[in-house]
Amino acid sequence: MTGARPDVVVAGRICIDLYPTVSGVRLEDVPTFSKSIGGSATNVAVAAARHGLAVTILTRTGDDPFGRYAVEELARFGVDTRHVHPVAGIPSVLTFCEMFPPDDFPLYIWRNPTAPDMYLDGDDIPLDEVAAAKVFWATATGLSREPSRAAHFAAWQARGRVPHTVLDLDYRPMFWDGLEQASAAVRPALEHVTVAIGNADECEMAVDERDPDRAADALLSHGVELAIVKRGPRGVLAKTRDQRIEVPPIPVDVVNGLGAGDAFGGALCRGLIEGWPLERTLQFANAAGAIVATRYECSTAMPTGAEVDEFLAARSATTGSGRQR
Template identity: 55%
Template sequence: MSTPAAPEVLVLGRCGVDVYPLQTGVGLEDVETFGKFLGGSAANVAVAAARLGRRPALVSGVGDDPFGRFVRRSLRQLGVDDSRVATDADHLTPVTFCEVFPPDRFPIWFYRRPTTPDLQLDASALDLAAVTGADLLWVTLTGLSEEPSRTAHHTALAARAAAAGPRRHTVLDLDHRADFWPADGGVEAARTQAQRALAHATVAVGNREECWVATGEDDADAAADALLALGVDLAVVKQGPRGVLGATRSERVVVPATPVAVVNGLGAGDAFGGSLVDGLLADLPLAELLARCNAAGAIVASRLECATAMPTAEEIAAHVAAHADMTTGRERDRA
């Protein structure tokens, strides 16, 4: 039997169901109608990359339940290979609820206790040929929050770093959810795991708070410097309304944010991530790459859902063109 070809993009991490209110500005106790959507940061990034023409596969887990079947079906419909998503007979597919108070308040509740199928990923079940053969590997910090997923993620990162051949893109999404980390470890536990993973990553991406969790630095430039010192080739620091900073050892660019009427900000970071995947694989110049990532995030922030709201390449290009006077990256003078 022939070995299947490695996916172009391999994403490790969480998937589940987002249950979002169809009324905005209303607390969950008063919401009367909800919409059900594919969710989970890793799943959303995979969908965003697929929407841009990439060939992603997700490594995760779902329960043997109706929501698990919904997740699998949605992944396939949205262009993501689900063949490496395990079915866990012992744990339920997680559900996430949020409240929508535009423009900047989106409280979120994760129903993931005591654990979830995506955190039961075992190193022995990894397809290491896919891990080392994919053009880009995407992992998330939340996948390092609990065993056995933690060991599986570190195993994948180490195998990829040790693989022969040119250094390929390995992205650590600094996605941090405090609820996922044990109360007795908290930020320090997350920082320890992030820094261990960063030694094997080529790219790190996160907002300022997430970069602080990983490095102890919340100034954008200082956080980028710290991430580069920890081993990555590219540090991407999202700064919300202040735009995004991208830094390598030879280049530093700031791309401003573009204005948007925010409906739900929760999927914007995952849309940014999917565009980052596409831009890295296309070897785009840093300023162009970040402008497209910003545009993708802005588009999704203007929509209610996450996975099914991910923009096409044409939509991103149109947004960048419409805000061309704002999206030109500026070299950061460090002198």
């Protein structure tokens, strides 16, 4: 897709996931690990590409074998890597996890001394592509350090507050020097985006609200057009100025819950681009997340659109109960 207008431009984290091949085992007792690419933004990029979208990623890797592996894997998944460059002297990020289903998946992220993607700067941002993309997806983690923070704001300035400018609140305390620093960086970003998405912890960081309805209302008060609050085992709530939609959870046997939200994000990109009704978009994205939760890895677990459609057809009795009021 070199030179073509991307459907989706994603900016943010990339890492190498080294995940145990067995569940219910402490990290010190894991006998073997699987290797795949990860990081929230990277997973969203792969997920969107699996839905047939033309996706470009803006990130940086270490100048090492893991960094080269990451670029090769992105290309294998069909993600445009023209704007992925290595950072000399900073190793690629390695992420380990433990798997204690259904809801305990501790992460151990090795950044020395920080992540290469924190060195994303203005020269790494193709402003014309960001402005022209049907979806521009960024994460709050990208605001945690300079020069990445300034690069994100430059991208938003170039794009303007046009539809489908998405901020994934993606709050991970380990990347910040306290909650106040995160809030101070993220709140100005809300003034540049039209879609905001996060769970209770992330909404509390961004707008001081954990209650789903109040959190969504607070996000809308910043000028966001679509606020999505992920509620884990209670499903998803979305609000616009004139809609309130709840989509219930889909019961599955959880293997690894870490990539479900990113699968949701990639599927959301498709629904936004296709112009689907909001309820259909949320049900489709929810199903994509449920599928990934049943698989061991993250990026390699992302389903195609056909897989999601088949999953929904098989569970139509469960997923047909989105409620609007």
